[in-house]
Structures are given as C-alpha cells and as structure tokens.
Amino acid sequence: AILTRVARSHVRVGTFQFFAARQNWQAVRELADYVIWRNYPELQNRPARYVELLQAVGERQARLVSSWLGVGFIHGVMNTDNMSIAGETIDYGPCAFMDEYDPATVFSSIDHIGRYRYENQLGIVQWNLARLAEAILPLLDEDYEKAVNQATEIVEAFYPQAEECWLDVMRGKLGFKESRPDDRELVESLLTLMHEAQADFTLTFRCLWKGILSAEIPTELTNLVGASAKVDKWFLSWRQRLLAEGVSPQEASERLRTTNPALIPRNHNVERVLSAAVKDSDFAPIHRLVEQLAKPYEASADSMPEAEPPRPGQRVTQTFCGT
Structure with a gap:
C-alpha cells in the first residue's frame, strides 16, 4: 500500500x-x-x-x-x-x-x-x-x-x-463577536466550573445554544456542571454579555451552534471502529464515523450516539504513535 x-x-x-x-x-x-x-x-x-x-x-x-x-x-x-x-x-x-x-x-x-x-x-x-x-x-x-x-x-x-x-x-465558543474587558473572566469562570464538575468539554459548550433561547438555565447544562449559585451567576452574566451585543437570541443561538461541534472523534468510538475493522474485517463502522465527523456542527449530530461521552468501562486513557 x-x-x-x-x-x-x-x-x-x-x-x-x-x-x-x-x-x-x-x-x-x-x-x-x-x-x-x-x-x-x-x-x-x-x-x-x-x-x-x-x-x-x-x-x-x-x-x-x-x-x-x-x-x-x-x-x-x-x-x-x-x-x-x-x-x-x-x-x-x-x-x-x-x-x-x-x-x-x-x-x-x-x-x-x-x-x-x-x-x-x-x-x-x-x-x-x-x-x-x-x-x-x-x-x-x-x-x-x-x-x-x-x-x-x-x-x-x-x-x-x-x-x-x-x-x-x-x-467565539461563547458566541461573542466583540472583545470586552471581562471576557477572560467569563471564559475562565466557566472552565473552572467545568473542571470542578468534571464536565464534558464538547457537550458543555454545545448545549449553550439552548440556554440563550430562554432565561432559564438548560437542564443539559446543569446536568454537566451542576446546579449551584455559582452556575446561576455565570449563566446570567454570560447571557447578559451576549445579548448586550445587540443580537437576537435566535441569531446568537445559531452562532453558538456553528462554533461548537456536537461531534468529535472520541477515543472510545475510534477504538470501537478500529476493533471492528481489525477483528471482524467490518469497515462499515469506520465509514459511518468518518461521514458523521465531516458534519460535526449539524443539528442532527446532537442526537447521535457517537456524540455521547464514554461510560466508565469504555474510557480510553492512552494513545500511541500510529493511532
């Protein structure tokens, strides 16, 4: 070859x-x-x-x-x-x-x-x-x-x-187009909340598009980072900051969806499709995953099983040269 x-x-x-x-x-x-x-x-x-x-x-x-x-x-x-x-x-x-x-x-x-x-x-x-x-x-x-x-x-x-x-x-991941002095604090505060809760990186940013359409914190977000006064404070500050740019919630929502992917090549999925190819000579899972990853921002990607993080037994913690 x-x-x-x-x-x-x-x-x-x-x-x-x-x-x-x-x-x-x-x-x-x-x-x-x-x-x-x-x-x-x-x-x-x-x-x-x-x-x-x-x-x-x-x-x-x-x-x-x-x-x-x-x-x-x-x-x-x-x-x-x-x-x-x-x-x-x-x-x-x-x-x-x-x-x-x-x-x-x-x-x-x-x-x-x-x-x-x-x-x-x-x-x-x-x-x-x-x-x-x-x-x-x-x-x-x-x-x-x-x-x-x-x-x-x-x-x-x-x-x-x-x-x-x-x-x-x-x-961009928070939906901002303008640069303002407090942006770093908003970014770092969210990352701190995510780290403390061991929240999924991709899914946390992805679910923000739902939050901007309502004054209520989306359940998807609290499921990831938890429900607390700190989360409430961050969500309110972020939503006010984003809408202060003069965009409609619908426009902001679309912007968030086009800057935050729903799909990434997660290790457990890569391992799964490689295993199917090597052990069973079944290349269909690889082709399917590649096709899905070519459109990571589409709305349909949110409901795909491949968008889900690994369960404890699926976790892959090491990768190698040649992966």
Whole structure:
C-alpha cells in the first residue's frame, strides 16, 4: 500500500535544526528562502524577511494551536520535528480529543511528565519558536548581539499574543463577536466550573445554544456542571454579555451552534471502529464515523450516539504513535 500525505509544506522546525546543527548556514538560508517563496510569499524581497519569517511562523502556529484548544484537541508529541513551518496539523501521533475538561489531560503513552498536556501546548509552541530562532540566528543580523536581541524579543512576545489568539477562539465558543474587558473572566469562570464538575468539554459548550433561547438555565447544562449559585451567576452574566451585543437570541443561538461541534472523534468510538475493522474485517463502522465527523456542527449530530461521552468501562486513557 502507498500512503500519500498532502500538506502545504512538510518542512518543520526540525528541518532547520538539521542543517543548523551541522553549521551549514548556506543550506539554512536556502531552506528559509524556499519556505518564504512557498508559504510566505508576501515576505519576499523584504529587507528583514528572516526576522519577519520568525514572527509569521509564530503567528500561524499560535492560531493553529489555539484552534486545537478550542475543540479539546491534544497533539501528543509537539517536538520540533512534528511542528510544521506552514502552521498546519501534521504528524499528530498519540493525539486525542478530551472528554471531561481537565487542563492537565495527557493521552500519550510516552509522555510521562505531561510535557504535552492540554494546557501546555501554547508554551511548547513558544519553546519550538525559540529553537527555530536559534537555527536561523545568523540570518537575522550579521551582528550576533543584534540577532539575539531580535530573536529574544519575538520569542518573549509570543506567549501574550498567543493567549489573545486563544481568547479569541474562546470568545467565539461563547458566541461573542466583540472583545470586552471581562471576557477572560467569563471564559475562565466557566472552565473552572467545568473542571470542578468534571464536565464534558464538547457537550458543555454545545448545549449553550439552548440556554440563550430562554432565561432559564438548560437542564443539559446543569446536568454537566451542576446546579449551584455559582452556575446561576455565570449563566446570567454570560447571557447578559451576549445579548448586550445587540443580537437576537435566535441569531446568537445559531452562532453558538456553528462554533461548537456536537461531534468529535472520541477515543472510545475510534477504538470501537478500529476493533471492528481489525477483528471482524467490518469497515462499515469506520465509514459511518468518518461521514458523521465531516458534519460535526449539524443539528442532527446532537442526537447521535457517537456524540455521547464514554461510560466508565469504555474510557480510553492512552494513545500511541500510529493511532
């Protein structure tokens, strides 16, 4: 069999490291020029194009990983040879989607210290960006100190910028279009409630579309995060904040449904369809799941059995390279 992988680029941070480790700076320059030509053509012929390349790679990867966080995706092994210069999701080995919300969630069987846990993924992007900066340092400026200062400034500025990308993603999940000062508190308060209740990440955000249509907290939400004064306070603050943007409840509801999937490839479902294929040569479950996952935001997805979280006996806690 032949497996063909398609991406805008298969150049990774590690590709630059390969040549930099051998001090083959001509190859590093040629690789950087190729990447600019292929993936960042707007930087061609710019005087500071290599500095701007470092910034642009950081921006793309920040947007990419923020989108992972928005759907509870955990890559698994974010080493420099698995992070695309083009800012696409490739080489995701022991990856998985989170069921109940826990920022320390790890699935990879080889990640014993939680280096690539859910909450650490933006920090790992910053670490990888620092490695890329080291690999192209001679291209940034002929003066070594100036090059180091430029690289340091870009790497240090990354995390605050990346957190803003994440906050924009989370604003969308709460139905907000506008940016307001209290948004972070609303996001973090809900995540705290979810963590305390071990609420399902996907289903909690998904059920919000029902809550905006009524002043009453939907039963689906209290079933997930519990019924308490804290939940009541958060729900009222969120609903007022959303409607303050001047949208109708119906419009807000539709916006929430199109930013929060009902279906994700949950581990127990993936395990189930793989088992059917391997043990029984039955590929129908795989085809069905793939077809369903192609339309994760449709209303019909809410009632599908595949949308349900795993029961205790179905829980898959480890994934492996090759999954």
